[in-house]
Amino acid sequence: MGLSGSIPLLLHNKVSYSQQALFSLVSLPFSLKLLWAPLVDSLYYKPFGRRKSWLVPVQMLCGLMMLGGAPYISGWMGDGPGGVAVAPDVTALTAYFLTLYAMMATQDIAVDGWALTMLSRENVGYASTCNSLGQTLGFFLAHVGFLALNDPGVCNRYFRAPGAASDVGIVTLPSFLVFWAIVFLATTLYVWFCRKERHDESEVETYRQLGRCIRLPSVQLLCGLLLTCKVAFAVTDAATSLKLVEFGMPKEELALMSPLLVALGMLIPVAVGRLTAGPKPLSVFLAGYPLRIAVTLVYAAVLPLARAVYAVPPQTGDRGTFYAALGGAVVLHEVASNFMYVSMMAFFARVSDPAIGGTYMTLLNTVSNLGTKWPNSLSLYLMDSLTERRCFPLGETGGTVLDGGAFDALCTAHETSEACAKLGGHCVVVRDGYNVQVQACVVAGVVWLVLCWRAVVKLQGLKQSEWHIAPGRDVAKVT
Numbered sequence: 001m002g003l004s005g006s007i008p009l010l011l012h013n014k015v016s017y018s019q020q021a022l023f024s025l026v027s028l029p030f031s032l033k034l035l036w037a038p039l040v041d042s043l044y045y046k047p048f049g050r051r052k053s054w055l056v057p058v059q060m061l062c063g064l065m066m067l068g069g070a071p072y073i074s075g076w077m078g079d080g081p082g083g084v085a086v087a088p089d090v091t092a093l094t095a096y097f098l099t100l101y102a103m104m105a106t107q108d109i110a111v112d113g114w115a116l117t118m119l120s121r122e123n124v125g126y127a128s129t130c131n132s133l134g135q136t137l138g139f140f141l142a143h144v145g146f147l148a149l150n151d152p153g154v155c156n157r158y159f160r161a162p163g164a165a166s167d168v169g170i171v172t173l174p175s176f177l178v179f180w181a182i183v184f185l186a187t188t189l190y191v192w193f194c195r196k197e198r199h200d201e202s203e204v205e206t207y208r209q210l211g212r213c214i215r216l217p218s219v220q221l222l223c224g225l226l227l228t229c230k231v232a233f234a235v236t237d238a239a240t241s242l243k244l245v246e247f248g249m250p251k252e253e254l255a256l257m258s259p260l261l262v263a264l265g266m267l268i269p270v271a272v273g274r275l276t277a278g279p280k281p282l283s284v285f286l287a288g289y290p291l292r293i294a295v296t297l298v299y300a301a302v303l304p305l306a307r308a309v310y311a312v313p314p315q316t317g318d319r320g321t322f323y324a325a326l327g328g329a330v331v332l333h334e335v336a337s338n339f340m341y342v343s344m345m346a347f348f349a350r351v352s353d354p355a356i357g358g359t360y361m362t363l364l365n366t367v368s369n370l371g372t373k374w375p376n377s378l379s380l381y382l383m384d385s386l387t388e389r390r391c392f393p394l395g396e397t398g399g400t401v402l403d404g405g406a407f408d409a410l411c412t413a414h415e416t417s418e419a420c421a422k423l424g425g426h427c428v429v430v431r432d433g434y435n436v437q438v439q440a441c442v443v444a445g446v447v448w449l450v451l452c453w454r455a456v457v458k459l460q461g462l463k464q465s466e467w468h469i470a471p472g473r474d475v476a477k478v479t
Contacts, residue, residue: 001027001104001135002142003176004097007077009147009251011088012242014078017387019090020242021380024373026097029105031370037362038207040109054110056192062103063184069096070174070181077173112361136265144262146176147255154252209469210359218351218466222364222459225452226344227371229289232445234375235437236296236333239383243303243434244326248310257327261334268338276346282460285347286453288339293445295336298329300438344368347460351467379437386433391420 004027008020044053075081076096078088148154149171156165171179213219230237245251275284305322348368352360389411411420411427420427 001101002139003146003180004101005139005143006146006255007093007097008242009245009254010077011090012245012251014088015090017239017242017380017383021377021383022090023094023097024238024377024380026094026101027369028098028373029102030108031366031373033105033109034210034363034366036106037109037359037366038210040106041359041362051110052191055107056188058103058106058110059184059188059191062100062107063181063188065096065100065103066177066181066184070177073173073177108365109359109362112365133266133269136262140262140265142180144255146171146173147252150176151250151252153250154256210363212469213353213360213363216467216469218459218462219363221455223367225455225459226364226367227374229448229452230372231375232289232293232441232448233296234379235434235441236299237372238376238379239434239437240299240303244306247303247306249306257330260327261330264331264334265338268335269342272339272342276343280460281343281346281350282456284339284343286456288336288343289445289449291332292336292340293442293449295329295333296438296442296445298325298332300435302326302329303434351464353468382437383433386431386436387429388431389427389429391423391425392428393425 008023011020011023040054044050048056072092073096075086076089076092078086080086149159150169150173152165152167152169155170159170160166241254244254272284275281302322302325305325309319309322348361348364352364391411
């Protein structure tokens with residue numbers, strides 16, 4: 001999953017934003033896993049264990065698929081035999097990572113259910129803290145670790161002895177896949193010998209309980225909030241890193257900021273753990289929401305600094321000021337994101353009915369993931385159509401457009417359009433789709449906060465019985 005975050009950065013000069021939008025769909029299984037969650041929650045081989053019946057085969061298959069895909073991944077990325085550049089196969093990359101995500105989504109269902117029975121009721125709120133810590137560390141190793149060890153400049157500067165410089169990184173994408181495939185297989189064999197588990201429901205009964213769960217007014221209201229709350233952050237989450245790289249910031253330089261993110265991602269969940277484990281975890285969510293809206297505006301102000309600092313030749317702009325501004329934006333974003341994520345996961349764990357364990361958690365997590373996925377993918381898809389580029393003579397950013405009637409055909413794909421260059425010009429962005437979306441997202445966020453604040457507070461105050469399924473019980477209406 002962390003590695004899939006590196007792929008868009010590696011492809012940024014090779015594909016369009018529309019193709020990036022296609023690849024962004026790889027995490028879609030986390031938004032659809034509810035379809036098979038009841039099976040994972042209730043179909044298993046009793047002597048082997050309820051959760052291990054899915055964890056072990058899924059993780060073994062994932063490890064084997066990583067081993068099998070390693071010889072082909074370079075070609076899909078556009079690196080042909082002998083280092084010859086070829087067109088990236090975004091469709092193959094999407095299919096490959098989509099399959100890996102589907103297996104990890106299945107694993108996530110089992111882990112969610114295991115956490116509810118593994119932790120005591122008074123400690124179940126800490127499941128979100130464990131989840132956040134694990135994901136942060138894993139993402140750092142697979143995202144930052146790979147980008148750093150794959151970049152020749154970083155390796156020559158920090159990891160190689162003087163005189164041992166090379167034009168390739170220490171780690172390649174195929175070798176990285178092979179290493180982590182072995183780690184996957186080894187850890188799966190270890191999990192094989194974990195605790196025994198007990199048998200509960202049949203798959204038919206679990207599906208019935210899921211249907212009754214979805215009909216709970218409290219769950220329906222929560223799902224509505226989850227599907228809409230992330231619209232305000234779509235362009236920031238989906239396109240900011242890509243824009244920084246587009247404006248010239250080396251992807252390895254961007255990745256090296258991640259140790260700060262890892263530190264924050266591990267400290268913040270622990271710091272807010274007592275608040276999120278208490279009776280009102282969503283108060284932390286409401287504190288993080290307006291801060292995250294503000295971060296959207298901060299990033300919009302930082303991006304022009306990146307364009308100036310990394311322009312060739314450099315324009316007016318101090319690199320130290322840019323790094324300070326970007327660092328501040330990153331810190332604020334991480335704080336706000338963790339406030340919202342950890343508090344919501346803690347709330348899920350608190351209200352989930354242990355009677356259907358992983359399925360209930362999966363329902364809420366699935367809707368939450370879908371609420372993140374659809375705005376982000378839509379944002380990337382719309383980026384090209386909302387961005388207007390024109391072909392101007394070299395050294396100019398306005399005035400007479402070269403081949404005026406045909407500029408749309410010349411500059412729709414990339415700023416380095418070969419057609420425009422052949423006319424002796426260069427493509428200039430006259431309307432950036434990122435800025436258009438920032439304005440729309442901020443308005444959407446403010447409207448959501450005004451309309452939904454009281455609904456969030458109301459959900460937090462509901463009795464536990466309003467979230468649990470009781471046979472024959474009439475479901476009360478949430479007003």
